[in-house]
Amino acid sequence: MTSTEADDTPVPFDYAGLAKPDRAWLHRAAAELRVRLRHSVQEVLAPGQVLARARKRLGRGRWEPWLSAEAQVPRRTASRLLAVHKVFGAADPNVLKHVTPTALYALSEPGVPQSLREYAVEQARDGAAVTRASCGCGSRCTAPALSPR
Structure with a gap:
């Protein structure tokens, strides 16, 4: 399915003309991709949790050498995984299955308003697919903020 330009309403793909x-x-x-993408959300959250625990055990001076030598994870990758864990680690996995990994990364970037993150989780809770394009996080955040309740 694709989305219309005006909104994120799915439009069926036209299979006519294909064998x-x-x-x-x-x-x-x-179908396989949808399942794998749901699993990959957990595969983004789990390493962040492990990295957070490792960083706590290692402390500041040993963290980066261990990260490089033992875990063999680039510092930027580790930072992004830690950010996703910090922002979404406590979220309901049944809600996050509607959020793509790239949206999780984008929403976890520094400077993204908390209201935008809450809006994305609310959309996912309602069953809407939250992608990097639909979350409004690019070079600037454009998705609407939640109105105060």
Whole structure:
């Protein structure tokens, strides 16, 4: 499915003109991708939790050498995984299954308003797919903030 420009309403993909075996394969591939992307959200959160625990045990002076030598994780990658864990680690996994990993990374960046994060979680709780494009996080945040309740 794709989205319209005006909103994020899914528009069915037109399989007309494709051979029947190709249509069947593409339907299965799309279903597999949706499942794998849901799993990859957990695969983004879990390493962040492990890294947070390791950093706490190692302390400031030993963290980066361990990260490089033992974990073999670039510092920027570790920072992003830690940020996702910090921002979304306590969120309901059933809600986060509607949020793509790239949206989690974007929403976890420094400077993203908390109201934007809350709005994305609210959208996901309502069953809407939250992607990097729909979350409003690019070079600047454009998604609407939550109105005070």
